[in-house]
Amino acid sequence: IDGYQTIDTAETRTKEVIAYFEELVEFVKHARKAISAEDTHLQNIIDEVIAFIYRTLYKLKFTK
Numbered sequence: 001i002d003g004y005q006t007i008d009t010a011e012t013r014t015k016e017v018i019a020y021f022e023e024l025v026e027f028v029k030h031a032r033k034a035i036s037a038e039d040t041h042l043q044n045i046i047d048e049v050i051a052f053i054y055r056t057l058y059k060l061k062f063t064k
Helices: 017-034 040-062
Strands: none
Touching: 017 040
């Protein structure tokens, strides 16, 4: 896809898993500002992604 930057994943391989997901959720929250508020279907999908990340964080922190 043209017009988008690729994400360098080399740094994420060395991070602690919980720290990675915490940074990821902040990135998604910040990046959602680029989506128009009128695109409610896309905002809903972003909400679902954020919820999924928080569920993952919960499981990583509290289940063994």
